[in-house]
Amino acid sequence: MPARNPRRLHLNAFLHAPGHHDAAWRHPDSGGHRALDVDYHIELARTAERGLFDAVFLGDSLAVRSRPDATVAAGLEPLTLLTALATATEHIGLIATASTTFYEPYILARTLASLDHISHGRAGWNVAAGGDLAEAANFNLDEPVERAVRYERAAEFLDVTTQLWDSWADDAVVHDRRAGRYADPERIREVEHTGLFFKVRGPLNVQRTPQGWPLLVHSASSAVGQEFAARYAEVVLTAQQNLGDAAAFALEVKSRAAAYGREADVPVIMPGIAPVVGSTEAEARRLARELSELQLVEPGVSQLSDLLDVDVAGLEPDRPIPAGLLPREEELADHRFAGSWSTIQITDLAIRERLTVRQIVARLSGGRGYRTVVGTPEQIADSMQEWSQAGAADGFTVAPPILPGGLASFVDQVVPVLQRRGLFRTEYDLGTLRERFGVERPEDHFPERATAPVRRPTLARV
Template sequence: MTRELHLNAFLMGVGHHEASWRLPESDPYADWDVKHFQELARIAERGKLDSVFFADSPVLNGHPGRRPAGKLEPTVLLTALAVVTERIGLIATASTSYNEPYNLARRFASIDHVSRGRAGWNIVTTAGADAARNFGLDDVPAHRDRYERAAEFVEVATKLWDSWADDAVRADKVAGVHADAGKVRAINHHGRHFRVDGPLNVPRSPQGYPLLVQAGSSEDGREFAARWAEAVFTAQQTLAEGQAFYRDLKRRTAELGRDPDSIKILPGIVPVIGDTPAEAREREAELERLISPEYARRQLAERFGLDEELLRLDEPLPVELLPTEDEIEGAKSRFTLIVDLAKRENLTVRQLIGRLGGGRGHRTFTGTPVQVADAIEEWFDGGAADGFNIMPAVLPSGLIAFVDKVLPILRERGLFRTEYTGATLREHYGLPRPANSWEPASR
């Protein structure tokens, strides 16, 4: 079979560029307007994209005085999108550090039922002491401890999703038997982090499990992804970096006995699209002019754990003052990506802020529809990606431009579907429905 791209639309407010809300076209209240997101999901479905995705963190991100900082809880939002779409996959982030397996397994099973098999869970461990303090902790748990908890969390969730056999529900009105009780089992999980008896109070859902997605590129993150993930949202700046990550994760997956094709690697790309190169550059420049450099400098200093006065806007990043990746506990891979970007291109702090304003470390690409398609094809054919996490700088206009101008080019090249061929998210990604790992007691 011809290999085809997998494309996910990463939806964030009125766009991924931090200044997008200041454009005349943008609705500054859209982050809390369900109709805005319903329309974005319909646009993405019109383009036959595999899925839409919402990031999340249990903390107020950013300074609410400077830009929209609040957001709707994404698993709630997915149910509102499910009723206005029919085929596109629906993926939401939920933390294993600040949830419990039973509640979260039930929530995603419910979304899968509501959407008839289109749910996906982006599994994160959540970095940051500010989030920890919202849950009674003084500081973020150690990086390795978070991933150990995450592994057991997913283990418990999959057991709960399997606690009902696929054919447990009989709905036999004549016999008066709704479900075969012998095919609904307790899981009796007693582990280091969790004690959960089960069974789940939701029957096994259309996909069996939601699509399992992971977004983390540290050593612990890669090991976790190789064990559990079926799609990986990642960030690399260069083709060589993308190829190295791709080879490494496929190798780790194979070493664990999984088919490397069973994990789809989707780097993020922030396309700024214009009909001509000059028009695209002007759109990019307009957004950069709207960045508040002092506010962005403060955010950058917080990420690096430095006094903001040490970051001088028109001087290079003081890399000699930065901690090493081993010395930080959160967002390790993103920290290294940003530092490497600044060093590789010898960027001043102001220039680095401009580069990060669009995608927070994801690759930003400015150009015409053909140039964007070329960039996507280069990574896809070059062994750096199975597809992409599309992150429009401005929404909805950036998503419309991608759907209406870039996708037709990719289709002409035979790289992307013209119609959906399946009904579930797993079918879009070419992945099988997981077999139930629990044999019913009656067998």
């Protein structure tokens, strides 16, 4: 497999029907009213494919988190939607978020394997280890799932899932009509897994996929998330607000990955960026101002209260949050998530930048936790290049504050600048999503007939 070009950035398009600004749905140019329209999502995916993006990415939550009176709080299930997008696109990768806390390994392994076959090797899985009370209450639970338990379950879930994907050898299907022999039973095996959380016999009832396994992705912020990403993920998504923190994060995750004996370029680090693009700086700032003026402050205060477990509504909006109300450092290891934002980030803004309640709400809403960059195509490309050269990013998860226009503007205006600078591809290479990211395909682990040395990414065995 050719090595990844270190000068070239990877780009994922994070699709969220109205856009990633909380108030985007109120803007007349937003497609939020088409959240359930598959043709709209196909249009977005094709725009990203026209821009030669590596993949489209869909987040997910198993609960209604935001106030449904104040934002687009629900939408289509990611794996179902990506299957539709697979048949409407040719090259772009398809990354779905799915929870290891509330799925079962066999069902998810089968669904993702099916997506990989349908898309001819373009499937990716964002391994989510959620389980706060909002989600837990929808799955027969009265309490949130402890973070340590979530990640322990996630590790075993990955172990089972990858064994199921490996339960058919690449050459198991012989399809010999004359002999009446469809598959070689010696090339299919049961996994016979019995662990702390799962008991699964196998084999999977879907043959091995073009990629062997879908690309493994993880969204990481906390220390336990970083450790999990370093050990298992091939692509890491993160939300960092400044260059110093982003560079430190990338170094930490890659150092931890190296300690597990992983290849030097794995995992690929892709912080989020919410670009507000204008042909001039004034035009970009005008759009940013239009979105800010549509922001409903009270729902943002409610969301901030939920994240901090503090009644922020009772505080003076134009004063900083009192330090005594913020989580202590030792409490941040078990922080909760809402969208892309974490308690760690909010506490950092409150302490480091001394932002007021109103300012934190505005920052919270601008890109759902991703760093907002407002400017011309050249200015946005400058920022991306700076982060890349500083070792803070191997690429970016592009989360336009408003869709569909924000994605089209990025594709038509920013991508050509990156291409002229030699920072982004000018055409798609043939191959799978794994190959596009420079990640090895796991061999089928049936060595008695292997034609090449077995190279399987290391996963912990529980």
